[in-house]
Amino acid sequence: GQQLNQSPQSMFIQEGEDVSMNCTSSSIFNTWLWYKQEPGEGPVLLIALYKAGELTSNGRLTAQFGITRKDSFLNISASIPSDVGIYFCAGQSGGNTGKLIFGQGTTLQVKP
Amino acid sequence: EPEVTQTPSHQVTQMGQEVILRCVPISNHLYFYWYRQILGQKVEFLVSFYNNEISEKSEIFDDQFSVERPDGSNFTLKIRSTKLEDSAMYFCASSPSTDYEQYFGPGTRLTVT
Numbered sequence: 001g002q003q004l005n006q007s008p009q010s011m012f013i014q015e016g017e018d019v020s021m022n023c024t025s026s027s028i029f030n031t032w033l034w035y036k037q038e039p040g041e042g043p044v045l046l047i048a049l050y051k052a053g054e055l056t057s058n059g060r061l062t063a064q065f066g067i068t069r070k071d072s073f074l075n076i077s078a079s080i081p082s083d084v085g086i087y088f089c090a091g092q093s094g095g096n097t098g099k100l101i102f103g104q105g106t107t108l109q110v111k112p
Numbered sequence: 113e114p115e116v117t118q119t120p121s122h123q124v125t126q127m128g129q130e131v132i133l134r135c136v137p138i139s140n141h142l143y144f145y146w147y148r149q150i151l152g153q154k155v156e157f158l159v160s161f162y163n164n165e166i167s168e169k170s171e172i173f174d175d176q177f178s179v180e181r182p183d184g185s186n187f188t189l190k191i192r193s194t195k196l197e198d199s200a201m202y203f204c205a206s207s208p209s210t211d212y213e214q215y216f217g218p219g220t221r222l223t224v225t
Binding site: 040041 | 116162170211217221
């Protein structure tokens, strides 16, 4: 079945640093979504991307939908301690069911 | 801001027992989903539901699982005879259409002993 490869698996950075993570797939997706999950909670939507090449920002977060439709990246600028959590990419391949395929997640730790 | 709610937050059950997990999706959304997350792993799709029918299910969603929208607001996931490997976080999600953002609830932690 479809799979998303998300990297890196984990990051430990200093407060104020920029962070970049990405997801790649062997198949095409029509929609890319980025979520953040904190311990014991559900995924919270950060950014949604709908068109190849689209670049979208949400505060200090910026994400892009790869031109080949097989990849996406998420950047966090000037990280702060509350950025700590697990970041997941999720792709939707279209059709009429809305099924999301999730990446394995990137665990981010920020040192004050 | 509208949100997806789920009850209970934690359910402990014995192997072989039936459990029902409940969700209230966002009120104007038409598409509903259940996902599962085993501790420390990624989120996995279980089932999508639209117009009172299952539109897609994964291989995880076998005959022990069923979903229902019993009224205009609730969406439920039933596991008929729980197994130890059903222990996981179960998330409900909803969206206004299939190619739009999905919003997730806080989850129900199911522990099967």
